[in-house]
Amino acid sequence: MDRKIIHVDMDAFFASVEIMDNPRLKGKPVIVGGTTERGVVATCSYEAREFGVRSAMPIYMAKAKCPEAVFMPVRYGRYKEISNKIFSIFHKITDLVEPLSIDEAYLDITHLEKDPVEIAVFIKQEVKRQTGLTISAGVSYNKFLAKLASDWNKPDGLKIIEKHMVPEILFPLSISKVYGLGQKSVKKLNDIGVFTVKELYGLPKELLIEFFGKFGVEIYERARGIDGREINIDRERKSIGRETTLRVDTDIKDDLKLYLNDFSESIADTMRNKNVSGKSITIKIKTSSFVNHTKSKTLNHYIYNKEDIYEEALNILDEIELMEKIRLIGLSISSLRENKTEQISMF
Structure with a gap:
């Protein structure tokens, strides 16, 4: 039996909390992070992203790209408070919750008879009702595709990737979307003319093993929508x-x-x-x-x-x-x- 996995990811979480707490910020480019020139961006609202601002960008660069932005200090305690409310919603649905960060998690709902899309809609509605914030959800039969789906039409997105849609739905995507391929690996593949998942799909397994060792097998499988990783509910902070x-x-x-x-x-x-x-x-x-x-x-x-x-x-x-x-x-x-x-x- 195929698994049923939901990946949930809050939309611009830190910035969204700041806007919720201060409605006057709504519609403005909000950047959360260091408030000095030497700090870095923790996250930013979608209005700021339209100017090219991204997480981990130096503050001085963010100011150059978006001079009219509102810069806010990080209030981790407040974000954790909201995160706890959100995760309590997840745990009311299933105990099989794997947290990835303060605002992101996998849920394994294979054991539940209810339609996974209905569960995802319920999560989105409950998060909105209890916190006033939006969350994006992706539904699929493994972790890689569920995470890919949740990012498909952010913010406030919902996407399902079913087996009959794979691998064609993956073909137009950049290889940077493939879980496990970091910047160095992407560059290595770009250097041999591989930029899309369709081009990656066409490479022999032996070549990928030659490039990446045993990990090449996983990359070969990911291009085909295969991911055998289990939900890890005992994921510990390292x-x-x-x-x-x-x-x-x-x-x-x-x-x-x-x-x-x-x-x-x-x-x-x-x-x-x-x-x-x-x-x-x-x-x-x-x-x-x-x-x-x-x-x-x-x-x-x-x-x-x-x-x-x-x-x-x-x-x-x-x-x-x-x-x-x-x-x-x-x-x-x-x-x-x-x-x-x-x-x-x-x-």
């Missing part, structure tokens, strides 16, 4: 981290230590709330020439408090030789595990 773009580029380590101290406190708070420990510490830096570097250290024991995280971060920073000034610094902890507490018997 790391907890913080980063920021500096107001002024610097190579003074004492300045960087102040950021690491703040990061350590914030990360420790998150770990305490999630009741987890970790043992792999990573510092990320981006140089003034926009080159990223990371340096990690894996401990032989787990840590979770601010003092230990900060101490290990300083040890790593001391080992980094700053060849040029940096514009961004980040700190994260991974290799997470849940803290086990032993209950003491009263008897």
